[in-house]
Amino acid sequence: MNSKFSFLGYTKGDLFNFIALLAVALVVVPLLVQSEYWYSSILIPWLCLALAAIGQQIVMGYAGQLALGAAGFMAAGAFACFNLILRVPDIPFFVALMLSGLVAAAFGVLFGLPSLRVRGIYLMVATLASQFFIIWMIDKFGWFKNYDTSGIITAQDIVIFGKPFTSPQEMYFVIVVVVTLLTILAINMARGSTGRNWMAVRDMDIAAESMGISLLKTKLQAFAICAFYCGVAGALFAFTYLKSLEPVAFDIKLSFKILFMVILGGLGTINGAFIGAAFILLFPVLLNSIGNNVFHGAIDATIISSIEQVVFGVLIIVFLIYEPLGMAKLWDNIKQRVISKIAPKSEPLKQKKT
């Protein structure tokens, strides 16, 4: 969401970017985009998954803990939100949302404990437990689903100050507000001492410990914050996009997708989470519509569907080979190139001003 090129403190450019992006999100998009499809199928899921990717980014990109199981935390958040709204009368939606994030954070701490003992690929296997345990727990105990016979329950409508937010555009605004606030928070944490501690642990934990950083606190904090972000994302995903709650929607595949978003987007960058989410989520949609609109009738539909998956897989490999630092880095490079091309023209102007 925000610029990554200046690392310490906010520059004028940062603030300008921030205001520009906010204007695009809150003014330009609502004015230009009228189609419900764009809100409910592109923008809403994109922002929800980007939020989950920020969570994954914190634990993996910043704190360097190879964790898998973001979808489990998302499920925890989604079902916590459902139960809070169901069982706590008149609870405001934002309070329920934040509380469900905290419930997910509690699970994050619990399943972050192995990170104190194991690391690397072994930690990934250990954190898988969160994925399976949370889904199993929701399936096993009917209370979480309000004893619904089918196991898929309808999400309640979002009501804020008595006003229902049910149309795609209204829900988009709710999400934009939540995502903006949490993104600013994430950027601040990443830039502040919290983020420094994470990165110190990531780069060399023994060195970090000898400098007085508590591994226990830092790692668990990263897991808790990761789970908080995932939990909020999961609740938003269920309430605005799926409009139903079903444990299967938060399966291991979603965890892998969020992992890929972070890797492809660029580890250790916040805007990488947004770019990665856009790529993983939207590219198959784009390929699918190209396949159906351009080659419709020319090639067998079954083959088109398979080709889409092949193309997507090849693109991921190509990206990882040519830009292992992720798309955020690619974006930076393009920006640098454009700036360096424009710069010779604008430099004299600047000099005149000063």
Add this chain to the structure above:
Amino acid sequence: MKKKFPKTRNYLMAVAALVAVATMAMSESAAAQEKQYFPIASSRVGPYSAMGTGYYGAQIDYMNYVNMNGGVNGVMLTWQECETEYNAVKTVECYQRLLEKDGQRIVVFDTLGTPGAYAVINRMADDNVVLAQYGYGRTDGADGRVWPWVFNAASHYWSQIAVKMKFMAEQEGGVENMRGKKIVHLHIDSAYGREPLPAMRKIAEDWGVTLVEISIPPPGLEQQSQWLQIRREQPDWVTFWGAGSGMNSTAMTNAARVGFPRDRMIYVTFGAAEEDMYPAGDAAVGTYAVANALPGDDYPLVAAIKEEVYGAGEGNLADESRVGSVYWNRGLGAAVMWIEALKNAQEMHGKVGKAVTGAEFRDGYEALNMTESRLGEIGIGGMVAPFAISCANHEGAGKFAVMQWDGEKFQQITGWEAPLDPAYIRRLVEDSAAKFASENNITPKSC
């Protein structure tokens, strides 16, 4: 390097121009006629591809066939496809993408998957779209008073499990002999696998049957521990509720390994296809399955589609021999209902030869009355059970036929069987729908 770019650009522009011209030409020729637009939310890739290619292939084949024969009172059918991979999240995206085309809204949506159906079910009333769940999906959608836009003709999972238990009772020599018997419900651990349980538990309790529920985590290729448990339990019957050819065939090979007789297993409709049986080879012989649309290519309509559509090289399936298979015929059954509903809607609202809206289509769908003779006229007499839909009853026939796999094809064992006490199943449906209505402040409509 620099010289390369103009060439690529020219090439790209040429392609873009071609595409634009082609789409313009296509839309112009189509605009000349009245047309009705249908969505195809297919699932052609992934573990459920056998199901998706057959089912949606049949729907496209039938629409092609109708168009070749002058459309529906002159209204030509158009459609657009979107790949869901049997994934609820992607189904929501596809639903939104397919919702409108050339200014025309879809009138019906068919996800061929319970997870997908649940994901879009609450949008139906707002968008004026009929959710046609052909033998899958949310069971209490059968109560049209609470769910005016949702249908599960032909026949839902609760009727299906009740028919299976009736079949067992017949094999055992009557319901009184069922007391003390043990049934294992071996199911995929998803909403779809659990969907029959509420009805099944009630019937088992009434009959004094011990019901053991064993779940298999998706995708269900690993079933060894479950089958060892079955060997320990020594059940009299196993009702198998799987999804995908891999899971369905694995269950039979595992049953053979632990020596559980295959003619004591009854498969769900979504495991009851040739593609599910072939991979298991000899281990599949004797397995029972139920059908809401029987396989076979000697029905007149199937033969006509083979001749006209596939004869003209317009067939959707790459492998023509799958025409007449279980999934293909099921898709045909579903597509026939769309077109019959469209005809009804045109007649009921004085729009013969014109496109209809979602609300008009819903009325047409609710007025479906597929009698024996009407099915015969269409050319699928005997392929599906005769049925009628009403304002309150959105289930249709509620009947299934039991088939048995003989190693090469399914042999029909029974005729169209209804549950022993259809009113009892209906009561369960109404209770469940009433619970939903009260939770969501819906006033059931009076019929």
